[in-house]
Amino acid sequence: MNSKMNISFFASSLVSAYWNGAATYYRGIVRALHARGHRVRFYEPDAFGRQQHRDIDDPDWAEVIVYPGEGDAHARRMVEHARGADLVVKASGVGVFDALLEEAVLDLQGPGTRVVFWDVDAPATLDRLQANPADPFHALVPRYDMVLTYGGGDPVVQAYRRVGARDCVPIYNALDPSTHHPVGPDPRFEADLGFLGNRLPDREARVDEFFLRAAGLLPARRFLLGGSGWDGKTLPANVRNIGHVYTADHNAFNRTPMAVLNVSRDSMARYGFSPATRVFEAAGAAACLVTDAWEGVELFLEPGKEVLVAESGDEVAAHVQALDARAARRIGEAAYRRVLAEHTYAHRAAQLEALLEGRDAAQPQEVLA
The missing domain is CATH 3.40.50.2000 (Glycogen Phosphorylase B;)
Structure with a gap:
C-alpha cells in the first residue's frame, strides 16, 4: 500500500x-x-x-x-x-x-x-x-x-x-476537537436536561421512555428537545421543542443545559459497543452526559465519574434531580479529559x-x- x-x-x-x-x-x-x-x-x-x-x-x-x-x-x-x-x-x-x-x-x-x-x-x-x-x-x-x-x-x-x-x-x-469543544453558555439552550436527535422509528419509544417520561416525572424542571421530525409530537408542558439544530450550535447546545442525554436506537442498544457521535460531541464540549445503558459504555467513559448511566426514565429523572451545577461540571470535565486522551x-x-x-x-x- x-x-x-x-x-x-x-x-x-x-x-x-x-x-x-x-x-x-x-x-x-x-x-x-x-x-x-x-x-x-x-x-x-x-x-x-x-x-x-x-x-x-x-x-x-x-x-x-x-x-x-x-x-x-x-x-x-x-x-x-x-x-x-x-x-x-x-x-x-x-x-x-x-x-x-x-x-x-x-x-x-x-x-x-x-x-x-x-x-x-x-x-x-x-x-x-x-x-x-x-x-x-x-x-x-x-x-x-x-x-x-x-x-x-x-x-x-x-x-x-x-x-x-x-x-x-x-x-x-x-471527537474532533477542532469542531466540538467547550464554549460559553447560550440562553437559547438553557435547560436542566437537553436531548438532541432526529425522530426515528427505531428510537422514538426509547426517547419516550428515557426523555419524555423523565420530563413527566420532574414537572418543575426544564427539558429541551432538538432535532428534526418532532413537530406534532405530544410533549409534556416542561419540554421545549426547538427543531433542527445546526452543527455550528451543537457545542452551545451541549454546554448550556445542566446535563444532556444520549438515547441509542433500538438496534444499537441491542448490539452494544455503539457510542453515538453525540456521546463524543457532548464529551468534547465538557458536557455532563447522561446515557441510556448499553453494553460496552465503560470502554469509552467511566460510569459515575465521566458519564451517568440510566436503565430507565425513572433513573434519568433521579440523575437530574440529584445533580447540581458543580457536580455536572466535574463529570463533564472528566469526560473531556478522557476523550482527548483516547478517543479523537x-x-x-x-x-x-x-x-x-x-x-x-x-x-x-x-x-x-
Missing part, C-alpha cells in the same frame, strides 16, 4: 448534517486522514434536501463531488470517476443508489485498489440480512476486502464473519492506517477479546 493514499468515499453527505446523523463521523475521519497526508474525494448525492441545508462549505481537507440524486447513470459515472484510487469506500446509508453502488464499486478492485464496505449502521444491516436470506448484499459481503463499522464490538464482528466478511473491524465514533479522530485515523498497512490497530482491548 502507498504510504499516502488517494481515497474515494461514497457516502450520504460530508457538507450537510440534515437528516444525516453520520456527518460528524465522516467529517472527523476524513479531516484526520487528510491531516495524515491522505487525499480524499467524497462523492455524495443531491438528495433529501441536504444540499439545501448545508452547514459547512466545501472543506479544504476533502474534494466534495455532488452528483444528481436521480438517475442510475450519474451514480455509475461517479464510480468510474473513482477508478484508480488506492482505497474505495462504500458507506452504508447513502439513501439513494445503495444497491447499485454496493455492487458497482467492487468492479474497481485490482492490484492497487482495495474496496471496503464501511457500515455506519451495522446492527440495521445485519438485522436486514438475517431477516432476508435472498438479500443480494449476502453475495457481495465476501467480495469486499474488509468491512469497517462505526460500532458494534465483538457481536457485530462475529455476525459479519458469519455472513462471509473476510474481516470486520470497528472504527468507533470519536486522530486516534481513529491512526488505527485505520495501521490496519490497512497490516500493523496492529489499537482498540479497547476488551473489544478485541
Whole structure:
C-alpha cells in the first residue's frame, strides 16, 4: 500500500448534517486522514434536501463531488470517476443508489485498489440480512476486502464473519476537537436536561421512555428537545421543542443545559459497543452526559465519574434531580479529559492506517477479546 493514499468515499453527505446523523463521523475521519497526508474525494448525492441545508462549505481537507440524486447513470459515472484510487469506500446509508453502488464499486478492485464496505449502521444491516436470506448484499459481503463499522464490538464482528466478511473491524465514533469543544453558555439552550436527535422509528419509544417520561416525572424542571421530525409530537408542558439544530450550535447546545442525554436506537442498544457521535460531541464540549445503558459504555467513559448511566426514565429523572451545577461540571470535565486522551479522530485515523498497512490497530482491548 502507498504510504499516502488517494481515497474515494461514497457516502450520504460530508457538507450537510440534515437528516444525516453520520456527518460528524465522516467529517472527523476524513479531516484526520487528510491531516495524515491522505487525499480524499467524497462523492455524495443531491438528495433529501441536504444540499439545501448545508452547514459547512466545501472543506479544504476533502474534494466534495455532488452528483444528481436521480438517475442510475450519474451514480455509475461517479464510480468510474473513482477508478484508480488506492482505497474505495462504500458507506452504508447513502439513501439513494445503495444497491447499485454496493455492487458497482467492487468492479474497481485490482492490484492497487482495495474496496471496503464501511457500515455506519451495522446492527440495521445485519438485522436486514438475517431477516432476508435472498438479500443480494449476502453475495457481495465476501467480495469486499474488509468491512469497517462505526460500532458494534465483538457481536457485530462475529455476525459479519458469519455472513462471509473476510474481516470486520470497528472504527468507533470519536471527537474532533477542532469542531466540538467547550464554549460559553447560550440562553437559547438553557435547560436542566437537553436531548438532541432526529425522530426515528427505531428510537422514538426509547426517547419516550428515557426523555419524555423523565420530563413527566420532574414537572418543575426544564427539558429541551432538538432535532428534526418532532413537530406534532405530544410533549409534556416542561419540554421545549426547538427543531433542527445546526452543527455550528451543537457545542452551545451541549454546554448550556445542566446535563444532556444520549438515547441509542433500538438496534444499537441491542448490539452494544455503539457510542453515538453525540456521546463524543457532548464529551468534547465538557458536557455532563447522561446515557441510556448499553453494553460496552465503560470502554469509552467511566460510569459515575465521566458519564451517568440510566436503565430507565425513572433513573434519568433521579440523575437530574440529584445533580447540581458543580457536580455536572466535574463529570463533564472528566469526560473531556478522557476523550482527548483516547478517543479523537486522530486516534481513529491512526488505527485505520495501521490496519490497512497490516500493523496492529489499537482498540479497547476488551473489544478485541
